[in-house]
Amino acid sequence: MTLSSSTITKKTFQLVCQKIKKETHDVKTYIFAKPSPETQIDFNYHAGQYVNFILNMAGTMQTCCYSLSSSPTNPDHVSITIKRIPQGKVSNYFHDHFKVGQSINVTGVAGNFCLDSAIPQQVLLISAGSGITPILSMLRFMVEKQCKNQITFIHSAKQEIDLIAQAEITDLAKKHGNCQIIYTLTQGTSSQWHGFKGRLNEHMLDNIKQINHYQSFVCGPKLFRKATRSLLLKLGLEPSNYHDESFGTYEYSKDNS
Numbered sequence: 505m506t507l508s509s510s511t512i513t514k515k516t517f518q519l520v521c522q523k524i525k526k527e528t529h530d531v532k533t534y535i536f537a538k539p540s541p542e543t544q545i546d547f548n549y550h551a552g553q554y555v556n557f558i559l560n561m562a563g564t565m566q567t568c569c570y571s572l573s574s575s576p577t578n579p580d581h582v583s584i585t586i587k588r589i590p591q592g593k594v595s596n597y598f599h600d601h602f603k604v605g606q607s608i609n610v611t612g613v614a615g616n617f618c619l620d621s622a623i624p625q626q627v628l629l630i631s632a633g634s635g636i637t638p639i640l641s642m643l644r645f646m647v648e649k650q651c652k653n654q655i656t657f658i659h660s661a662k663q664e665i666d667l668i669a670q671a672e673i674t675d676l677a678k679k680h681g682n683c684q685i686i687y688t689l690t691q692g693t694s695s696q697w698h699g700f701k702g703r704l705n706e707h708m709l710d711n712i713k714q715i716n717h718y719q720s721f722v723c724g725p726k727l728f729r730k731a732t733r734s735l736l737l738k739l740g741l742e743p744s745n746y747h748d749e750s751f752g753t754y755e756y757s758k759d760n761s
C-alpha cells in the first residue's frame with residue numbers, strides 16, 4: 505500500500521533491529537529491541553497480532569503488515585518473520601537491504617486473531633507456509649506462560665527445507681508437556697521424512713478427540729483456510745470456535761503452502 509507522509513499518525517515510532525536470523529532459504533526473522541516503558545511507547549500486544557511497518561522506498565512511502573512472531577512475554581525483544589516473495593517490493597527490501605542497527609517506523613499493534621488473557625483449555629493451531637508466524641507467537645506465549653492446556657499444532661509446508669523454527673518448536677512442545685506437533689509436506693520428501701505427506705486431511709486429525717471443545721486458530725493462504733475450515737466444521741468444530749488470519753488477497757494456484 506502506498507500512502508502520503510501526511511497520513512502517518514503521531515503514533516508512529518521507531519524500532520531498532522538488533523539481530524537478523526536466517527530461518528530457511530527464503531525466510532528471515534528480524535529481531536528488534538522492545539521499546540521500554542520509559543520511552544512512553546505502549547508496545548503491549550497479544551500473541552497473534554500484527555504491526556504496520558512504514559518504509560521510505562526510493563522516495564515512496566510504503567506500508568506493510570507483519571505479524572509479530574515473538575511472544576508478548578519477551579521483555580526485551582519483538583520479532584517479525586518475513587518470507588521473500590518473488591518480485592515483492594517490501595519483502596525483498598527486508599531480505600536484501602535491511603541491516604542490523606537500522607531503525608524502522610512502525611504504527612500500532614492491531615488484529616483480532618490473537619490469544620488474550622483467557623487462554624483456551626484445548627487449542628488447535630494450524631498453519632501453512634509463512635502463516636506460521638502468528639501461530640509461533642501463540643505457541644511461544646503459551647509455553648512461556650506455562651499453560652496447563654492441551655495444544656495440537658499442525659503445520660503444512662512444501663518441503664523439509666521450508667520448515668521454519670522446527671528445532672525450537674520441538675523444544676517448545678517438550679517444555680509444554682501436552683503439545684502434539686504434526687507436520688505435513690505437500691511437495692517432495694526425503695527418505696528420512698516421518699511426517700505426513702500431502703494436504704491436510706481428516707486422517708491427520710485422528711488424535712483429536714472431542715474437537716467441539718477446541719478453539720482453532722488457522723493462518724495460511726485463502727484456499728488452505730477454506731479447506732481447513734470445511735474440514736474442521738465437518739469434524740464437529742463449532743463455527744464460533746474457528747478463527748483465522750489472512751495475509752492478503754493473493755492466491756496460490758498449485759500449492760497450499
Ligand SMILES: Cc1cc2nc3c(=O)[nH]c(=O)nc-3n(C[C@H](O)[C@H](O)[C@H](O)COP(=O)(O)OP(=O)(O)OC[C@H]3O[C@@H](n4cnc5c(N)ncnc54)[C@H](O)[C@@H]3O)c2cc1C
Pocket residue numbers: 554568569570571572584585586587588589590591592593594595596634637638750751752753754755
Ligand atoms: C495481517 C497481516 C500479517 C502478515 N504477516 C506476515 C508475516 O508474518 N510474514 C510474512 O512474510 N508476510 C506477512 N504478511 C504479508 C505481507 O504484509 C506482504 O504482503 C508480503 O510480505 C508481500 O509484500 P511485498 O511488498 O514483498 O509483495 P508485493 O510487492 O505486495 O506483491 C508482489 C506480488 O506477490 C503477490 N503476493 C503478495 N504476498 C504474497 C504471498 N504471501 N504469497 C504469494 N504471493 C504474494 C502479490 O499479489 C503480487 O502479485 C502479512 C499480511 C497481513 C495482512
